Every structure is written in structure tokens, then in C-alpha cells.
Amino acid sequence: MNTTKKIIQALPHGVVPSDAKNVVEHQPTRIPNDTTYCDRYIQRIGKYGYKAVSEPDLMVFSDSDHEGL
Secondary structure, three states: OEEOOEEEEEEOOEEEEHHHHHHHOOOOOOOOOOHHHHHOOEEEEOOOEEEEOOOOOHHHOOHHHHHHO
């Protein structure tokens, strides 16, 4: 499936853009990324589970992002 040029992976509980899933799983992505940054916030639990391990850094979002949240 192609939605705004993102590849979507089918998962038991919904869909996730493939690059985001690959970052969490320490797999190759289309753009360079730093998995240590991801590891500060998300932990993989088993084959399909993910868990937040710290509060998000809201400073990375713009004012309009904050309004949307």
C-alpha cells in the first residue's frame, strides 16, 4: 500500500509506516537515523509490542504541532 509515498506494514493491531518500524527494530531505513535516540523513548517488547520508556521531548515540535496535539 502506498500512502503519501510511505510503505505501510501490516501488523496484528494496525499499520505503522515502515521506516518508523525499522528504526525501532534497528533495521535499515531509507534515510540515516540514530537508533540511540529512539531507544531513549521506545523499547521493543516481544515480536509486536512496543513500550514508552520515558516522556516525549515536546521541544522537538513546532508551535503548530503543539496546537495539533
